[in-house]
Amino acid sequence: MRIALFVTCVNDVAFPGTGIAAVRVLERLGVEVDFPEAQTCCGQMQYNTGYPAEARPLAEKFARDFRGYEAIVVPSGSCGAFIRDIHPRLSAAAEPPPVYELTEFLLDVLKTEDVGAYFPHRVAYHPTCHSSRLLKLGDRPTRLLSRVEGLELVELPGAEECCGFGGTFSVKNPDVSAAMGADKVAHAVASGAEFLVAADNSCLMHIGGTARRAAAPIKTLHLAEVLAATKEKA
């Protein structure tokens, strides 16, 4: 099977390790991954900040860049939901091929729960708002995590509460955003986990940045990177 990876603009520049991890997991499972190099950004930031006219060309470009692929895999719940739900509403020329967030693709298309990963650490999973409320990933991420060798999954208190990132909310309402971030970090620390794992690096950038500033004993890591980890690499 041949799919196209939409790495997302944030991952491309700031978190390439997540894109690399997604490619490694998919290739390990025998999927032929392509990376259409014209791809840039889905336009969610523009749209959610009140600029649909600036988001529209990006949605149309996205459909052009990915035309002809059987499926698109995205290592981001938020971008995945935006492309799937909003792109078709922005423009008739913006209907993309089927879009799957990484865990959806692994479980719903490949029907694989055990991806052969090894990650000997204590992990808490944070269900980011768009991955849980818009994409409705449900227990897909934790089903995958619970099959990772050596991994101990611990419960995150207040897991369903937003971390306070919210795109431009993080800078338009910095005080509320920081207060929410601090509470999320406190919950992550209270869980006893070494790593807080999620399906969205934008949220993790906010949580991780808050944790680093506070010198809190918790590291943040994208789910794809946990699923890519193996004994050979460890």
Place this chain on the structure above:
Amino acid sequence: MKTDVGMPSFPAAARVATKDTQLRANLTRATHTIRDKRAKAVAELEDWAELREAGKQIKDHTLRHLDRYLIQLEKAVTAAGGHVHWAGDAAEANRIVADLVKATGETEVVKVKSMATQEIGLNEALAAEGITAYETDLAELIVQLGDDRPSHILVPAIHRNRTEIREIFRTKMAAWGRPAPENLTDTPADLAEAARLHLREKFLRAKVAVSGANFMIADTGTLVVLESEGNGRMCLTLPETLISVVGIEKIIPTWQDLEVFLQLLPRSSTAERMNPYTSMWTGASDGDGPSEFHLVLLDNGRTDTLADEVGRQALRCIRCSACLNVCPVYERAGGHAYGSAYPGPIGAILSPQLRGTASEIDASLPYASTLCGACYEVCPVAIDIPEVLVHLRERVVENEPGHKAERAAMKAATYAMTHPAAYRAAEAVAIKTRKLQPKKKLPIGPAKAWTDSRDLPELPKQTFRQWWKETHR
């Protein structure tokens, strides 16, 4: 009572509130308690999803034919001996109510808790005409005595703890009527008893009452109020004259439709299967409750809201406040930051539509959300609040000044993102200068807003795109 005129922007008000650790602790405890109870009350009903869909459809149907149902309601109320008045805005509604009270020769009224009269600032308008309005809902009484503003739709004094309430009763009750008992403690039973004694003389003396309504049934002209304390029942039955100020969107076609909402509202609001008091009245009748009944139908921006295809869903709201209780932003910022009788997520989409987006507070409300979607999930009439917030952001950036730099940045981002060469160049610059980029405490703008509380991530040596070229081409 204080009003919301001239409120600062949401972020400015929230900055103060987030530093108030007592307030945050009060709000977290209160909202989480009611949030968990609501979840249990809703989970009891297997057909909740169907009820929610029915509630949404009944409201949408009614709003689509609002003209017809309003005329039907007016006819039914009039036929039952009531009088119907039409108020285009707050000033007109206040004028009508003041004149009606004056015509009775009275100078005081008792009030049932009502969002519509908070919205129009009726108490202040009546005070200016020499008429005293007494709030009789316990929490509204606390707010009124404390010269305060409500901060929650259902629990207006949610920001007060019982020590503060005792102090308010002890120092302020005497100026409004019967003083608080000597040696008042801060136990809930004692505080409730003090309020009972204080309010009882008001109920027995009052000749005029002012209420809102949760629902108006077009078919029969019946008004419906749901409440918990019985103060509403007192106000609705004891006085000679009853004046109800109700938003035009509160209409439903028939009694059968009411069945849906009598299930949706209590479970969403107080997490009860059924609320303690449900009062219903049709017009006026001699010897049984008020002999004079006036219905003031309030527009005050609702027709304009109805004209907006995306925004109109806000008019489905039944004021349950479930969205406030699950909102992480409300929990940290508190209700006062929303600068309106309607705080929380519903306020963030209702106030800018009812009042327009010209003021600082109204222009900032659509951004008072992370778009996490918790509000939409619990809304009993399925108002897609995040969708309306994003829609209103578009309206703000188009109509209000102060977004020039942001628009330029968005346009530049889209240009770069649609021109691969420009995108690659920007990426290359970002990566090459990564060692020069500070991670902490930047001085101005969005970078300051981010780095005040958070480190920036250090950019990697190589983008994904570069890695792909090296490994897959």
